[in-house]
Amino acid sequence: MKTPSLLALLTAATLFSACDSTPRERQQVVEQETQKLDTLADQAAAKLRVAGRRAARFDSASRARNRQPLxxxxxxxxxxxxxxxxxxxxxxxxxxxxxxxxxxxxxxxxxxxxxxxxxxxxxxxxxxxxxxxxxxxxxxxxxxxxxxxxxxxxxxxxxxxxxxxxxxxxxxxxx
Incomplete structure (x- = not known):
């Protein structure tokens, strides 16, 4: 999933902060965008945890193999x-x-x-x-x-x- 760029977020924030929106509407937009960012961060963290576990298993298997005499x-x-x-x-x-x-x-x-x-x-x-x-x-x-x-x-x-x-x-x- 592609993460939104900072420029896109700023552009969206600028559009919604125009004079024709209320503070409550702007607050809702910010909350929605924050939730999206939190979801992306959670997904990235989950991928990193999986990769870390796999790397640890690989390292463990390599060490076990190296302990076996030739x-x-x-x-x-x-x-x-x-x-x-x-x-x-x-x-x-x-x-x-x-x-x-x-x-x-x-x-x-x-x-x-x-x-x-x-x-x-x-x-x-x-x-x-x-x-x-x-x-x-x-x-x-x-x-x-x-x-x-x-x-x-x-x-x-x-x-x-x-x-x-x-x-x-x-x-x-x-x-």
């Missing part, structure tokens, strides 16, 4: 799928860490639209492990490669956050 076999399988020849994270060197991040992000970009929140949990865990390896060997990585890795890390975070916001929006907007 399956090591599934994590290993996803690591192999996403990293391919770079799946041995401990074996990554300053020369191979940048191609590993590139491989990872190529796979994330290709698969992200079909992923569930749980798939993102696994990808995030892999990203953390990849980032830990990066930090361990960072001082031996060329500046150009480090800059590219930082950009890929930022892209992953942006993609993950976009999915979280999309899922939250869908949860809140359910009818």
């Amino acid at each position: 399956d090591p076999a599934a994590e290993l399988a996803l690591t192999r799928d996403l990293l391919g020849p770079y799946a041995d994270l401990d074996g990554l060197t300053p020369a191979t860490i940048e191609p590993a991040f590139v491989q990872f992000m190529q796979q994330v970009r290709a698969r992200r639209k079909a992923w569930t929140q749980r798939d993102w949990d696994y990808a995030t865990a892999l990203s953390r492990r990849l980032n830990a390896r990066f930090r361990a060997i960072r001082l031996d990585i060329k500046g150009r490669d480090e800059l590219h890795i930082r950009a890929l890390q930022t892209e992953f975070t942006a993609l993950e956050t976009t999915r979280d916001v999309k899922d939250l929006g869908q949860a809140v907007g359910q009818e």
Whole structure:
């Protein structure tokens, strides 16, 4: 329902405050308009309460999902799928860490639209492990490669956050 603009209310008030109306008539118009505004405010508040409850349920479900441990076999399988020849994270060197991040992000970009929140949990865990390896060997990585890795890390975070916001929006907007 569209809310009346302030200009429309002022125009209506001006028309009704002309010399040909009585104070009682003007008072009645003001009371009617006030009731309309109260109704609109009540409707908006009800919508906000519903959205708030849905957001809380989404948050609760996300926290419950995050408390569930990841399956090591599934994590290993996803690591192999996403990293391919770079799946041995401990074996990554300053020369191979940048191609590993590139491989990872190529796979994330290709698969992200079909992923569930749980798939993102696994990808995030892999990203953390990849980032830990990066930090361990960072001082031996060329500046150009480090800059590219930082950009890929930022892209992953942006993609993950976009999915979280999309899922939250869908949860809140359910009818």
